[in-house]
Amino acid sequence: xxxxxxxxGEFTTCLPADDRGFLxxxxxxxxxxxxxxxxxxxxxxxxxxxxxxxDLEITLPTEELVLKELAMVLNDDMSVVRLxxxxxxxxxxxxxxxxxxxxxxxxxxxxxxxxxTHKAHGLDADCANFHLPNHSLLSGMKHGNRLYQVxxxxxxxxxxxxxxxxxxxxGRLAEAMASNVIIVHSDVVKTPQVPEVNGVGxxxxxxxxxxxxxxxxxFEEVDQxxxxxxxxxxxxxxxxxxxxxxxxxxxxxxxxxxxxxxxxLR
Numbered sequence: 001x002x003x004x005x006x007x008x009g010e011f012t013t014c015l016p017a018d019d020r021g022f023l024x025x026x027x028x029x030x031x032x033x034x035x036x037x038x039x040x041x042x043x044x045x046x047x048x049x050x051x052x053x054x055d056l057e058i059t060l061p062t063e064e065l066v067l068k069e070l071a072m073v074l075n076d077d078m079s080v081v082r083l084x085x086x087x088x089x090x091x092x093x094x095x096x097x098x099x100x101x102x103x104x105x106x107x108x109x110x111x112x113x114x115x116x117t118h119k120a121h122g123l124d125a126d127c128a129n130f131h132l133p134n135h136s137l138l139s140g141m142k143h144g145n146r147l148y149q150v151x152x153x154x155x156x157x158x159x160x161x162x163x164x165x166x167x168x169x170x171g172r173l174a175e176a177m178a179s180n181v182i183i184v185h186s187d188v189v190k191t192p193q194v195p196e197v198n199g200v201g202x203x204x205x206x207x208x209x210x211x212x213x214x215x216x217x218x219f220e221e222v223d224q225x226x227x228x229x230x231x232x233x234x235x236x237x238x239x240x241x242x243x244x245x246x247x248x249x250x251x252x253x254x255x256x257x258x259x260x261x262x263x264x265l266r
Contacts (some may be wrong), residue, residue, distance in 0.1 A: 003211060004073065004107060004108045004109065005105070005106065005107050006016055006069055006072050006073060006104075006105075006106040006107075007104065007105050007106075008103060008104050009068075009069050009104070011072075012028050012050075015103075015105070016089050017115075017223075018073070018089045018090060018091055019086050019088070019103060020087045020088060020089065020090055021084065021086030021087065021105075021144055022086075022165075023101070024094065025143065025144035025145040025146075026056075026058075026086060026087045026144060027058075027084050027085060027086035027087065027139060027144040028049060028052040028053060028056065028058060028084075028085055028142055028143055028144065029082055029083060029084040029085070029142055029143060029144065030045040030049050030082070030083045031080060031081075031082045031142075031202075031233065032045050032080070032081050032083065032110075032233060032234065033078065033079075033080060033234045034074050034078065034079045034080070034081050034108075034232060035078050036076055037071070037075060037076060038074070039074075039081070040191070041200055041201070041204055041233055042067075044200045044203055044204050044207075045080075045200050045233070046063060046066075047082070047207070048089075048140075048141070048142065048198060048200055049085070049142075051140075051141070052142060052143065053085065054097075054140035055141060055188055056122045056141070056143070056181075056223050057083060058087050058099050058102060058135060059100075059101075059102045060085070060102070061085070061102060061104060066083065066104065067103075069104060069106055070083065072081060072106070073106055073107075073108040074108075077110075077111055078111050079083075079108050079109065079111060079118060080108070080109050080110070080111055080112075081106060081107065081108045081109075082105075082106070082107045082108075082109075083105075083106055083257065084104075084105040084106075084107075084144075085102055085103070085104060085105075085125075086102065086103040086105065086144075087102065087103075088100040088101045088102055088103050089103070094103070095183045095221060098119055111234075113238070114232070118162065118235065118238045119235070119236055119238050119258070121241065122238065122239040122240060122241030122242075122248070123161075123162035123163050123230065123238060123239070123240055123241060123242075123259050124160075124161040124162050124163070124241065124242040125161055125162065125163040125164065125165060125176070125228065125240045125242070125243050125244075126155075126161045126164055126165075126243075126244055127157050127162075127164070127165055127166075127167070127219075127244060128155060128164050128165065128166040128167070129150060129155070130151070130166075131167055131168055131169045132166055132167070132168045132169070132174050132196060133168065134168050134169050134170050134172075134236070135168060136196070139194060139195075139196055140157055140194075140195075140196075140198045140234065141197070141198070142197055148166070148196075149177055151179060152155075152164045152177040153177060156177065156192065160174060163176050163177055163179070163230060164176065164177050164242070165181060165222065165228075166196075167200065167219060171218045171219055172192065172193075172194070172216050172217065172218060173192050173216075173217040173218065173219070173221075173222055174194075174195060174196045174201075175192065175195045175196045175197060175228050178197050178232060178234040178235075179199070179230035179231055179235070179238075180192075180199035180201070180202040180218075180230070181195075181222075181228065181229070181230060181231075181234065182198070182202070182212060182227075182228075182229040182230075182231060182233050182257070183217060183221065183222055183225040183227065183228050184225055184226045184227040184228075184229075184250070184253050185217075185221045185222075185225045185226070188213060189210075189211055189213065189253055190212065190213040190214070190217060191193070191212050191213070191217075191219050192215075192216065193214045193215050193216050199231065199232055199233065200232075200233040201231045201232045201233040201234075201236065201237075201261075202231050202232075204233075205231065205237075205260060205261065207256060208260050209260075209264070210257055210260055217263070222243075223243075223244070225243075226248075226250045227239065227240075227248065227251065227252075227253050228240035228243055228248060228252045229253065229254045229257065231257070231261075236241075236258070236261045237258045237261045238254075238255045239251055239254040
């Protein structure tokens with residue numbers, strides 16, 4: 001496909017310089033795995049997108065329109081598609097004009113070969129040297145300010161690891177760079193009570209009956225965990241094979257969760 005970007009229903013890569021998503025990060029987005037011209041977890045993505053638009057008061061297009069435009073980039077191959085809804089264009093600084101039109105941006109890219117490798121063999125991970133705030137008005141939603149994630153990606157390169165786990169100021173685990181975190185500690189499978197992003201992949205696993213408990217998790221529990229597992233909606237379920245130079249050999253829970261996850265692509 002010569003052009004992999006659709007903006008408001010047209011194949012183009014031209015985004016106006018006064019778009020608030022570009023200027024202020026004033027947008028929400030979903031990154032989704034596609035398979036056989038479908039988005040297996042669409043219902044979960046759409047639900048989270050609706051909640052984010054409601055919280056930020058961004059006008060939500062109709063589901064019918066969004067699906068029609070997504071179909072323009074879907075094919076039989078497995079791919080990753082990003083749907084971004086910006087608040088639109090304005091020349092009013094931070095103030096939002098009374099008349100503004102949501103802009104729809106759809107981009108598609110191939111699935112990374114690393115996804116398969118990490119799923120089978122695991123990732124090396126370390127801990128961030130800075131913290132997230134204990135409370136944020138934007139917690140839970142997939143909004144446009146991704147500077148923390150950019151910094152974590154830089155840290156991955158500096159430490160020569162695949163992933164970074166980040167904690168809050170009070171010591172609670174938040175998430176990984178681009179994934180939710182699941183740990184196995186004292187035979188309990190658990191995930192943070194308040195992640196920075198309410199992950200679609202994680203929620204799908206829970207809705208499918210995976211026995212995952214939501215509770216506050218602190219560094220000591222992560223450091224003593226028998227398994228550390230990452231999950232997001234595009235890469236699926238992946239084990240951590242080395243945590244802060246410590247080899248992680250247990251994979252039993254990860255394999256069970258991977259078996260549940262594979263149902264989403266049947």
